[in-house]
Amino acid sequence: MKWEGQRQSDNIEDRRGGGAGRAAGKLGIGSIVIGLAVSYFLGINPMQAIQMVGGVQNSLGGGQAASTGAKPQGDSTDPQTAFVRTVVADTEDVWGKIFAAQGARYQDPTMVLYSGSTPTACGAGQAAMGPFYCPGDHKMYLDLDFFQTLATRLNSPGEFAQAYVIAHEVGHHIQKLTGISDQMDAMRRKLSEKDYNQLSVRLELQADCYAGVWAHHANVDRQILEAGDIESALQAASQIGDDTLQKQAQGYAVPDSFTHGSSAQRVRWFRTGFDSGDTQQCNTFAQGAQV
Numbered sequence: 001m002k003w004e005g006q007r008q009s010d011n012i013e014d015r016r017g018g019g020a021g022r023a024a025g026k027l028g029i030g031s032i033v034i035g036l037a038v039s040y041f042l043g044i045n046p047m048q049a050i051q052m053v054g055g056v057q058n059s060l061g062g063g064q065a066a067s068t069g070a071k072p073q074g075d076s077t078d079p080q081t082a083f084v085r086t087v088v089a090d091t092e093d094v095w096g097k098i099f100a101a102q103g104a105r106y107q108d109p110t111m112v113l114y115s116g117s118t119p120t121a122c123g124a125g126q127a128a129m130g131p132f133y134c135p136g137d138h139k140m141y142l143d144l145d146f147f148q149t150l151a152t153r154l155n156s157p158g159e160f161a162q163a164y165v166i167a168h169e170v171g172h173h174i175q176k177l178t179g180i181s182d183q184m185d186a187m188r189r190k191l192s193e194k195d196y197n198q199l200s201v202r203l204e205l206q207a208d209c210y211a212g213v214w215a216h217h218a219n220v221d222r223q224i225l226e227a228g229d230i231e232s233a234l235q236a237a238s239q240i241g242d243d244t245l246q247k248q249a250q251g252y253a254v255p256d257s258f259t260h261g262s263s264a265q266r267v268r269w270f271r272t273g274f275d276s277g278d279t280q281q282c283n284t285f286a287q288g289a290q291v
Contacts, residue, residue, distance in 0.1 A: 002226060009085050012085055012113065013110055014113045081144070083159060083162070087166045087167070088166065088170075093221075094218055095170070110138070113144060118141065120137060121136025122136050125141045147165075156236035160225070160230070161235065164215070164232075168211045172203075184200075197258060200260070201260060205266065205269040206283070206284040212270040213274070213278070215230075216275070241261060
């Protein structure tokens with residue numbers, strides 16, 4: 001993936017080394033239920049994730065993000081940090097352009113980098129959760145050690161696989177801006193767990209499709225892709241399918257418990273977004289849409 005020398009985002013809050021920090025740049029907007037966010041790479045039921053986060057939150061004495069006055073860092077010379085800042089900046093450029101073409105204004109999200117654990121408005125963020133998006137403070141959270149897990153345990157090496165992970169979380173941000181996540185939140189109180197899981201799958205597949213839309217436009221505008229990059233993203237999408245994760249964990253898959261979609265579904269919807277570059281093709285909620 002070609003990214004060196006490109007603009008780096010200022011919407012980064014670096015909490016590594018201690019302290020909760022404070023936002024650098026604009027606040028993000030988001031309202032995805034925390035269970036979906038936390039269960040992103042764990043492949044567990046969202047309700048289980050909510051209970052897990054809530055328990056940690058209570059043990060820490062509250063759900064509001066702490067602020068210790070730590071200063072946000074400037075552009076880092078660390079290649080991995082610079083990579084994340086560059087990918088976030090690229091998503092800002094792509095989605096800003098797409099929203100402007102539709103007569104709307106894109107609001108940049110904030111990426112929080114942390115190590116091990118960090119307080120959030122959704123409770124304690126833990127590295128074991130994988131990357132997630134917190135609705136309470138409108139921020140994406142990432143422990144950079146996850147990229148090593150992605151390369152080894154999930155067998156998905158390569159920078160573009162990492163970029164896909166970031167772009168997926170940005171996809172949840174897009175869902176908030178377009179009102180989809182708020183509708184999902186309202187439906188949670190009306191549906192059975194099984195029926196809500198089916199909607200959750202559509203939510204996650206749409207975020208995958210939006211990640212593909214970003215990749216399409218980033219490549220058209222800046223020629224970021226190199227040989228094998230798309231295959232790297234598709235491998236990552238395949239490895240985090242519910243069926244694959246469940247089979248690895250327990251030897252079999254339970255489709256009714258899927259919250260993110262099968263490997264084949266995740267690959268197909270990322271590919272749909274990438275091939276079309278059209279957000280209209282990402283309507284996984286359309287009546288009769290086959291996910």
